[in-house]
Structures are given as structure tokens and as C-alpha cells.
Amino acid sequence: MSKRLELRFQNEEGRNVTIALDEPVEPTDEEQISQVMDTLLEENVFISNGGDLTKKRDARIVERTVTTVYEN
Known part of the structure; x- marks a missing residue:
């Protein structure tokens, strides 16, 4: 199982932007x-295709489990 921390923001166009960190x-x-x-917002560290990041949306841990059901 792998885990990621996803930091989700909104950009100037109102679209969601995700910055993901593994483990x-x-x-x-x-x-x-x-x-x-x-700090990322204040320092304007990241710019997306839809412009600057404008506000925080949320942060979440995403877990992924892969189960192989057939392998050749």
C-alpha cells in the first residue's frame, strides 16, 4: 500500500490544483x-496553467492498494 499527501488549492480560474508528496x-x-x-500561497511558489494559486481547498492522505488478480 502506498500513501500520498495531497495539498489541494484553487487557482485564479477557479480550478483545482493538487501538489502531491509521496510517503x-x-x-x-x-x-x-x-x-x-x-506559506506556499504567500510566497507564490507554484503557478498553474490557470494562473497563481489563490486559496487553500484541503489536504488529504490518499492510500492506494494494488491487488494483482492475474499475472502472465
Whole structure:
């Protein structure tokens, strides 16, 4: 099973932009993640196809499990 931390923002066009980090440190610290997202917005670190990131949407841990049912 693999895990990713997804930081989701909205850009100037109102579209969603996701910045993903593989294998995040756990347990996650909600306050620290929120502060990092604020810093990314304030410093204008990332620009998307739809313009600058304008606001935080959410952050989430996504887990992925792959089960092979047939292999040749």
C-alpha cells in the first residue's frame, strides 16, 4: 500500500490544483500542514496553467492498494 499527501488549492480560474508528496511522515500535523499551505500561497511558489494559486481547498492522505488478480 502506498500513501500520498495531497495539498489541494484553487487557482485564479477557479480550478483545482493538487501538489502531491509521496510517503508522508505520520502522524500528520494538521496545523503544520495548514501553515505550509499558507506559506506556499504567500510566497507564490507554484503557478498553474490557470494562473497563481489563490486559496487553500484541503489536504488529504490518499492510500492506494494494488491487488494483482492475474499475472502472465
